[in-house]
Amino acid sequence: RVMKLDLNDLLSYAKMVLDERDTWASVENFIDRNDDFVLWGAGSGGYEAKRAIEEKGKSIAYFVDSDIRKKGMVIGGKCVKHPSEISRIQNKVIISSHWFIEIARYLMQRFGLRFMEDFAYRPESLFRDGTGFRFVSCLEHNIDSFSEVLSILDDQASRETFYRVLKYRLFCFRPYLMGAQDLPFNSDSNRPFFSGRPYHYRNLVQPCPGDxxxxxxxxxxxxxxxxxxxxxxxxxxxxxxxxxxxxxxxxxxxxxxxxxxxxxxxxxxxxxxxxxxxxxxxxxxxxxxxxxxxxxxxxxxxxxxxxxxxxxxxxxxxxxxxxxxxxxxxxxxxxxxxxxxxxxxxxxxxxxxxxxxxxxxxxxxxxxxxxxxxxxxxxxxxxxxxxxxxx
The missing domain is CATH 3.40.50.150 (Vaccinia Virus protein VP39)
Structure with missing residues (x-):
């Protein structure tokens, strides 16, 4: 199935559903107005989130991670629980995992939690100016240039990936707006983050013998x-x-x-x-x-x-x-x-x-x-x- 790749439609939808709350500052405000948190994701992102939250004088109850190998581990004095051990959540939740879209759906469906009321996602700080509501402005002011790039990409796979990257940047703060088919990467958590060589494109763009x-x-x-x-x-x-x-x-x-x-x-x-x-x-x-x-x-x-x-x-x-x-x-x-x-x-x-x-x-x-x-x-x-x- 060929995706519909209309950037004007995407921009209109983003302007309708996103607002100032979808900026990096909204996540910091979420942390500021609450005191006790559960960190969902016990990897490097979770460790960094724990440090940042505790620097604000807030407390972490425990980590949650779906990796069964981490069950029972202690990270920075906090235990790691498996989702199967949790029947209800009384603390606010910060998603500190790369698989935030799947986790957001799980929190809403399993526990009835509300985005930015009961849980939030803490993204990489490097991209605070290039995501969410702030990216709406970038896309709006450069819509013709983005559309031109979409039109000059040479294959359908590239056009769909480019469109998904833009959509991913727009809706990362509201992950439930995206499905697995919308992502610019494979969302199967059993797959590695990188597949193949990152600077090769199929058999079309790569160094050759003698180059x-x-x-x-x-x-x-x-x-x-x-x-x-x-x-x-x-x-x-x-x-x-x-x-x-x-x-x-x-x-x-x-x-x-x-x-x-x-x-x-x-x-x-x-x-x-x-x-x-x-x-x-x-x-x-x-x-x-x-x-x-x-x-x-x-x-x-x-x-x-x-x-x-x-x-x-x-x-x-x-x-x-x-x-x-x-x-x-x-x-x-x-x-x-x-x-x-x-x-x-x-x-x-x-x-x-x-x-x-x-x-x-x-x-x-x-x-x-x-x-x-x-x-x-x-x-x-x-x-x-x-x-x-x-x-």
Whole structure:
């Protein structure tokens, strides 16, 4: 069955059912006006939610998790119960699990709980400006651009995924408005979050033997290693990572795996121009990024400059996952993209506007590009745009 993909209808519906209560602040207000909570989800999200709630002087009664292996565990002094052990709930509930849609339905059907009255969902803080009511404004002001992206995606699977990503961002604060068929990922909790390689799109967009790959945002090298397997001994992977502590891990991993002849670590941020930029290390290396208020200064390089400096004869594949700096990096690679038309895998989830800005920029640089979209996670993150010339 082909989905109806009308963004104007989606926007009208969102404006009808969403309001200011559907912002991140509403979740914080829910916590502020109550005192005792049950945390549904005993993973890393639950641990983080426990810390944040207790910092407000509130108390946690216990955790709930459907993973039978966690039954009876103690996390931060609080026990973990299985849903089968609970006949009624007297505390307010904070959903701290990735499977919030299924849990929300269960709470309403099994216990008659009301959303934002008896339970709430605490999403990733990174996306507080790109979800719910706030995303309505982004979609409304850029409806023509979003619609254009929907029209230029090259296959039905990509168009449906893109539509579902938008719907997911709109209704995440009211999960009961979405069915499993609406999600941009497989909601079977027995499946892993990632299926296959996140920066491959079917057999259409991926590195091939002998290719030169520019891996922008290499982190500790997990994807660089996969790319090295793709390109083989005759290929080359340049792995860009600006964070000093992460770069050291990247080098050690490359050396330990015997890939130092294929993967070349480059300690630099990829940006529009070469030079120096401020970089925010943060406590979590996964979230380190370029920022004007950054605590250190790092070297930056444009891909155009790098290709010329290293006398690279051809670039076949570019991957970017650089925490919101993708637009600047693409602008610093305009000559490379125009000359070599490399296949690309570009993350478009860090900023709401990147969902339309990145694909439209790539299409403007080379109209022959075919574009595809894949969503790799049960979070709001890991939406990736793929591009290749030749259909």
């Amino acid at each position: 030169t790959v520019l891996d922008c945002g290499a982190f500790t090298g997990d994807n660089s290693v996969e790319f090295a397997e793709d390109v083989g001994m005759t290929g080359k992977v340049y792995a860009f990572e600006p964070c000093p502590r992460t770069f050291q891990c990247l080098k050690e991993n490359i050396l330990s795996l015997g890939l130092n002849g294929i993967v070349v670590p480059v300690m630099a941020a990829v940006s529009r121009v070469s030079g120096q930029l401020r970089f925010e290390m943060g406590d979590n290396p996964l979230g380190s990024r370029l920022a004007e208020t950054g605590d250190i200064v790092v070297e930056s390089v444009s891909l155009d400059d790098f290709v010329v400096e290293k006398e690279i004869k051809e670039v076949q594949f570019v991957k970017m996952d650089i925490e919101g700096a993708e637009m600047d990096a693409l602008l610093g690679a305009k000559c490379t993209i125009k000359e070599y038309a490399p296949k690309m895998a570009i993350c478009i989830y860090h900023q709401p506007g990147h969902l339309f800005l990145v694909p439209l920029l790539i299409k403007s640089l080379n109209k022959k590009y075919s574009l595809f979209v894949k969503h790799n996670s049960v979070f709001f993150n890991e939406t990736c745009l793929f591009a290749r010339c030749g259909g």
